Amino acid sequence: MIRPPVRSTTWLYARAAPALRPPGDFGKKRTGRPSNQSMRPEAGMSRSPRGRKACLALGLVGAVLLFPGQSVSSTPSEESPTPRLNLLLVTIDTLRADRLSCYDESHVRTPAIDALASRGTLFARAFAHVPLTLPSHASLLLGTTPLGHGVHDNLNFVVIEEFTTLAEYLRDQGYRTAAFVGAYPLDARFGLAQGFEVYDDQYQRRFNVKPSTLERRAEEVVARAVEYLERAASPWFVWVHCYDPHLPYDPPEPYRGRFAENPYDGEVAYVDATLARLFGRLEALGRDKDTVIVLTGDHGEALGDHGEESHGYFAYNECLWVPLIIVAPGGEPRRVAEPVGHIDVFPTVCDLLDLERPPFLRGRSLQAALRGRKAAPEPIYFESLDPYYSKGWAPIRGFISGNEKFIDSPIAELYDLGRDFGETANLASSDEIGPYRRRLETIVEKHSSPAGGSARRAPDREILEKLRSLGYLGGPGASGKESFSAADDVKTLLPLLTKVQQATALYGQGGKGEAVTALREIIHQRKDFSPAYVALGTLLAGDRKAPEAVAVMEEGRANLPSNYEIYSHAIKFLSQAGRADDLLRLFNPGAFREMDYDSGIWVLAGLAHFQKKQLDEAVEALEKALSIDARDPQAHFFLGEALEMKGLAGKDPGLLVKATEAYKRSLESDPEYPAPYFYLGRLYKMTGKPYEAIHLWKKAVELNPAFEQPLLALGQTYLELKDGRNALAYLNALKSRFYPAYPPARKREIDALINQAMALPIR
Ligand SMILES: [Zn+2]
CATH class of the missing domain: 1.25.40.10 (Tetratricopeptide repeat domain)
Known part of the structure; x- marks a missing residue:
C-alpha cells in the first residue's frame, strides 16, 4: 500500500481510525425479558407480518392493531400512588437553533415552539454529537455517543439489539410507547424501533425512488401521533420526528410563497405551525399538566457556512448546535447557558420521570439546571465520520468544553466559542495541539468504556463477534488508509466536492462537454476522489451511455478498491448496460460490510441471475434483499417474476401462488x-x-x-x-x-x- 507523506499525524491517525472500543455494558439483560426485536430488518412489532402488514391489508382492523393503548383503560401504575408523568419527545430534523425565534429573532417567527420555551428550560448551547440523522437519534435514545452505540452514519449501520433504548427502558417501567417518524433514515430496519409498541414509519414507498430520499410531511406525522395520543393510556412515551427542514426545501403553501427566498426557513415555520396542533391537542386533553416535553433538533444545516451546503461533512456549530427545550410540569421558565449534549437527555428524563438512571448512560442529568442550579460541566464529544466511511476522507472528531472547541483532523482546529461562536478564527497552532489531542483521547476513552467503574466488564465473545462483523470495532474507511494527511482533510476535499456538484449542475443545463471535461480534470488531479467517478458515471448512465459509465467505474475501482460507493455504482451501471455476466463476476457477497445493509445491490444481483435464467440464485438474492428491506417494491416484484418462471417451468402451482403473493406485496409497498x-x-x-x-x-x-x-x-x-x-x-x-x-x-x-x-x- 502506498501511503501519502504523513504530516502531523497523531494517535488518531496513526491507528486505524476511528479505533472504536467495544461498548462494555450494553444495558440490556440478555436473558429473561423477551425482546420484540431481532437482528432481522423487518423486526419491530409494527413491521411484523401480523402487525403493520396486516394493518395495511385490513384497513379498519389495522387501526385496532396499531394502537394497542386504546383497548387498555387508563390504568394508573400499581406501584406508585401518584400518577406518573408522560414523556413527549419531539425531534425536528436538520434544525438550526438560530432559526427558532426563541433562540434568535432575526429569521423566522416560531410561536408554537417559543410558547413551549416560555414554559420550560431553554438550553442556549445544546449540541448534537454527530451531524447526521440516524447516529444523532441513536445518541438521544441510547444515552451514549457513537463511541458507545457504534452508529456513525445513516444507512450503513444499525442499532444492535443488545442495547437498551429509552423506549425499551420506559416500556419496562410500564409505559406505553409509540414513535411517529418522518423519513427513511429512521426506518424500523435501522434498529431504533426497539422498545416501541407502535413504530409508525409509513411514508409511501416508490419503486422508482431511492428509499433514502423517502419522507412524509410533518402534518401526516403529527396527525398520526395525535390519533394515538387521544387514545393512549398513561403513562406513555411518544416520540414525534418531523423531517421537513431536511433537503429538499419544499414547504407547502402558504409557507412556500411566504418564504420564496428562504424555503429552508419556510420549512421551519411550517413545522412550528404543525406542532402547534400537537401541543394544542395535548393541552385540550389536559395532558400538558402531566407530560414532560423535550424538543430538540438532530443536527443543524450549514446553508453555505464554512463552504458546506447541507450537513454531514463538517462539525462546525451550524451543524452541531441544536435547540433543546425541556418542559416539566411545575417547572419555571429559564435559559441555561452552559454547553450540554444530546446524551444528557436520557438521564435527565429519568430524573424527571422519577426513575432510576440505568448504568450504561454516558451523559449527565440536567435536572439541576432545570431548577436553576449549575449542571456539572462535562466536555461534549462529537464526530463526523460519514466522509471517512463513505469516501475515505480523514475522520473528524473533537470536543467542546466550556468555551473551547477542539476539532481534530489532519488540519486541527481550535475555537473560542465565547468570542467566536461562528468559528471563523482557528486558534490552533501545531505546537500547541498535543494537549488537546491527549484530552480528546481521554474523552474518547471515557465515552467508549463501560459505565460505572465497578460495573466494568468485558463484553462477551458473542457480542464482540457481532460488533466486529458489523464493523463497529473500527473497520477501515472507504480509502482503506490507516493514516491521513492534510490532503485528506475534509477542509481540503469539500471544495473539490463543490466543483463536482457544479459540474453536475452544468451537465443538467446543457453544458455536457464542459461538465465531463471538468470531472475528468478532477479525476486527473485526485485519482482517489470517489465523488468525481460516481458523478461522471451517473451523468453518463443517465444519458443512456451505460457502457461508458461502466468504464469510468472500472477506472475508479482500480484506484479505490475498498470504496463501496464506487463498487455499488459499478454494479448498478453494469446492470443498466445489460452486462449480467460481468455484473455477477464482480458481485461478491463478502466484499463489503455495507452490502448487508444495501437491499438495492441484491436486487441488481437477483435481476442479473434472472436474466441468465439462474432462477434459484435469483430467488436467493431477492430474498436476501427483502431480509434487508422487507418493503422494497422492486425486490418483491422481481421475486414474483422469478417464482412465476420457476413455477411455470416446473409446473408447480405452489410456486405460482407464491409469485402471486410476491406481486401483491410489491403493490402493498407501492400501489402505483x-x-x-x-x-x-x-x-x-x-x-x-x-x-x-x-x-x-x-x-x-x-x-x-x-x-x-x-x-x-x-x-x-x-x-x-x-x-x-x-x-x-x-x-x-x-x-x-x-x-x-x-x-x-x-x-x-x-x-x-x-x-x-x-x-x-x-x-
Ligand atoms: Zn437529520
Whole structure:
C-alpha cells in the first residue's frame, strides 16, 4: 500500500481510525425479558407480518392493531400512588437553533415552539454529537455517543439489539410507547424501533425512488401521533420526528410563497405551525399538566457556512448546535447557558420521570439546571465520520468544553466559542495541539468504556463477534488508509466536492462537454476522489451511455478498491448496460460490510441471475434483499417474476401462488407500481379469472398509458369475451402508440385482431 507523506499525524491517525472500543455494558439483560426485536430488518412489532402488514391489508382492523393503548383503560401504575408523568419527545430534523425565534429573532417567527420555551428550560448551547440523522437519534435514545452505540452514519449501520433504548427502558417501567417518524433514515430496519409498541414509519414507498430520499410531511406525522395520543393510556412515551427542514426545501403553501427566498426557513415555520396542533391537542386533553416535553433538533444545516451546503461533512456549530427545550410540569421558565449534549437527555428524563438512571448512560442529568442550579460541566464529544466511511476522507472528531472547541483532523482546529461562536478564527497552532489531542483521547476513552467503574466488564465473545462483523470495532474507511494527511482533510476535499456538484449542475443545463471535461480534470488531479467517478458515471448512465459509465467505474475501482460507493455504482451501471455476466463476476457477497445493509445491490444481483435464467440464485438474492428491506417494491416484484418462471417451468402451482403473493406485496409497498399489476393480472387470467385480470391491467394502463403488454392483453381478453367495443378500444390504443415501430408480421397480427374485434356484434 502506498501511503501519502504523513504530516502531523497523531494517535488518531496513526491507528486505524476511528479505533472504536467495544461498548462494555450494553444495558440490556440478555436473558429473561423477551425482546420484540431481532437482528432481522423487518423486526419491530409494527413491521411484523401480523402487525403493520396486516394493518395495511385490513384497513379498519389495522387501526385496532396499531394502537394497542386504546383497548387498555387508563390504568394508573400499581406501584406508585401518584400518577406518573408522560414523556413527549419531539425531534425536528436538520434544525438550526438560530432559526427558532426563541433562540434568535432575526429569521423566522416560531410561536408554537417559543410558547413551549416560555414554559420550560431553554438550553442556549445544546449540541448534537454527530451531524447526521440516524447516529444523532441513536445518541438521544441510547444515552451514549457513537463511541458507545457504534452508529456513525445513516444507512450503513444499525442499532444492535443488545442495547437498551429509552423506549425499551420506559416500556419496562410500564409505559406505553409509540414513535411517529418522518423519513427513511429512521426506518424500523435501522434498529431504533426497539422498545416501541407502535413504530409508525409509513411514508409511501416508490419503486422508482431511492428509499433514502423517502419522507412524509410533518402534518401526516403529527396527525398520526395525535390519533394515538387521544387514545393512549398513561403513562406513555411518544416520540414525534418531523423531517421537513431536511433537503429538499419544499414547504407547502402558504409557507412556500411566504418564504420564496428562504424555503429552508419556510420549512421551519411550517413545522412550528404543525406542532402547534400537537401541543394544542395535548393541552385540550389536559395532558400538558402531566407530560414532560423535550424538543430538540438532530443536527443543524450549514446553508453555505464554512463552504458546506447541507450537513454531514463538517462539525462546525451550524451543524452541531441544536435547540433543546425541556418542559416539566411545575417547572419555571429559564435559559441555561452552559454547553450540554444530546446524551444528557436520557438521564435527565429519568430524573424527571422519577426513575432510576440505568448504568450504561454516558451523559449527565440536567435536572439541576432545570431548577436553576449549575449542571456539572462535562466536555461534549462529537464526530463526523460519514466522509471517512463513505469516501475515505480523514475522520473528524473533537470536543467542546466550556468555551473551547477542539476539532481534530489532519488540519486541527481550535475555537473560542465565547468570542467566536461562528468559528471563523482557528486558534490552533501545531505546537500547541498535543494537549488537546491527549484530552480528546481521554474523552474518547471515557465515552467508549463501560459505565460505572465497578460495573466494568468485558463484553462477551458473542457480542464482540457481532460488533466486529458489523464493523463497529473500527473497520477501515472507504480509502482503506490507516493514516491521513492534510490532503485528506475534509477542509481540503469539500471544495473539490463543490466543483463536482457544479459540474453536475452544468451537465443538467446543457453544458455536457464542459461538465465531463471538468470531472475528468478532477479525476486527473485526485485519482482517489470517489465523488468525481460516481458523478461522471451517473451523468453518463443517465444519458443512456451505460457502457461508458461502466468504464469510468472500472477506472475508479482500480484506484479505490475498498470504496463501496464506487463498487455499488459499478454494479448498478453494469446492470443498466445489460452486462449480467460481468455484473455477477464482480458481485461478491463478502466484499463489503455495507452490502448487508444495501437491499438495492441484491436486487441488481437477483435481476442479473434472472436474466441468465439462474432462477434459484435469483430467488436467493431477492430474498436476501427483502431480509434487508422487507418493503422494497422492486425486490418483491422481481421475486414474483422469478417464482412465476420457476413455477411455470416446473409446473408447480405452489410456486405460482407464491409469485402471486410476491406481486401483491410489491403493490402493498407501492400501489402505483404498474408492472406488478400486469404480471398479477396475467396469473389471474391463467387461472381462469379474466375479469380480475382486466381490472388489474386497466390499473397498469392508467398508471402508465404507454405500457404495451397490458394494452395488448386487454384487447385480446375482451376479444375472447366477445366484447368487440372494449377490444377495439384497447387494440386501437395499442396501434396508435406502437404500430409504426412493429415489424410487418407483428403489424399483420395486430390488424387481424382488430378485424376480429370489428366483426363482433356491438353490445
Ligand atoms: Zn437529520
